[in-house]
Amino acid sequence: MTIKVLRGNPTPEELAAALAVVRARAAAAAVQPSGAPGPRDSWADPSRLAAHRTPRPGPAAWSRTYWPS
Structure with a gap:
């Protein structure tokens, strides 16, 4: 691996x-498999939607689908 300084004059300590x-960072990337997904966000969890039952439309539901302006 080659590192090249493009700007500035860093000290040996820097x-x-x-x-x-x-x-x-390279060692951490080598330990984690590349194809393994990270932790899932709760917004992307499909079980979040299945936790609550959606109400079924009633007999007059069609009349509430249009709101005139």
Whole structure:
């Protein structure tokens, strides 16, 4: 792996800190399988919709579907 500084003049300590961050991120990415999905958000959970029963339309439901302006 090659790291190239495009701007500025970093000190050896700054380069070492940046390299440590890059290596830590690469090691964390190598441990986690690439095809494994992350934790699901509760908004994307389909069981959230199935938890509550939706009311069934009554006999006059068709008359409430249009609201004139």
